[in-house]
Amino acid sequence: MANAYHTITIDLTLDRSTTKDVLHGVLHSILFHRLFGTIKPTTFEVLDVTLPGVVDPEMERLVKDKVDGFWRGVDNGRRRGQIVVTFSQKVEKKSWFTVGEELVPWEQWVINVDIRQRNDNDFHTFQASLANTLTKALQTMITHTSSERGRSAVPLITNATGISPFPIDIAVN
Template identity: 65%
Template sequence: MINVELPTITVDLVLDRSTAKDVLHGVLHAILFHRLFGTIKPTSFEVLDITVPGVSDPETERLVNEKVEAFWRGVEGGNNKRGTITVTLSEKKMKKNYWFSVGEEEVPWEQWVINAELKQPKTDRERQTFQSSLASTLSKAIETMINYTSSERGRAVVPPITDAKGISPFPFKVTVKIGNMEVS
């Protein structure tokens, strides 16, 4: 089932080799920090002199590292230097009774799409300009996350929390695509 009204928040990044993993790591952590809603232990990271919120949890850290590495392998190993990392948040709902089907299904309620492109500055001057621009983009992305998640619209899409156990009352999935191919 595809929900046409699914809010999608997009973050566009142009990355260089030296900071790509750190920036992606920070952005994923920031999204999860603002959307997990369970009992989390907050942490923060310094990325390009910007403090980025994060989640101090071994499973979350493993997931984030796994997805960042998948993205990196995808853009490093091929000709396509663009990809997306998508975080989809869902809620569990009882399946509608279509002839004897019972059980739960995951229904998405929000999606975050990180469009990332790897470029390499050629000179030191280009590198400095690039890093400055990327820091500004990262700062704006964090600001967008804060503004959206604290807005009436951002709060309204969150389903009722019926299970307060664990790090997230809602199932979430993180997928990485390079071109149109999912990588893991």
């Protein structure tokens, strides 16, 4: 069965020195475009690319924990990884003997990361390429969230408390 939710994929090739900053900025950018409560915006400068973000202690802690979790994998020698951000809605689930809630995803952002060894000869080429990739990732976010398809993916907002009426799950693979 095919997924009933939208999946947006962002592929990044990073080196060890830029991994934390780039992932921090990309995760904040996704949250900036998909949080629907009243937020305080901020920006992050990563390789001369300005990425939007959110000033919120809970979101900042969530992003930091997930980036640190990814970094532990890199420290253990992993060269590839994935961060998956899933936005869900709570749906009442009724069965014969129980009534409860289940989380039904409505959108998923998959960030594929490839860590490569950078040598000093191609430093400027690599930085320029990564800045271009970040710009394209930001364009993908803006294009998707402002498109008819991206707007129609968002379920009705029935709970207006907090900055996110929808549960957010960030998984590090």
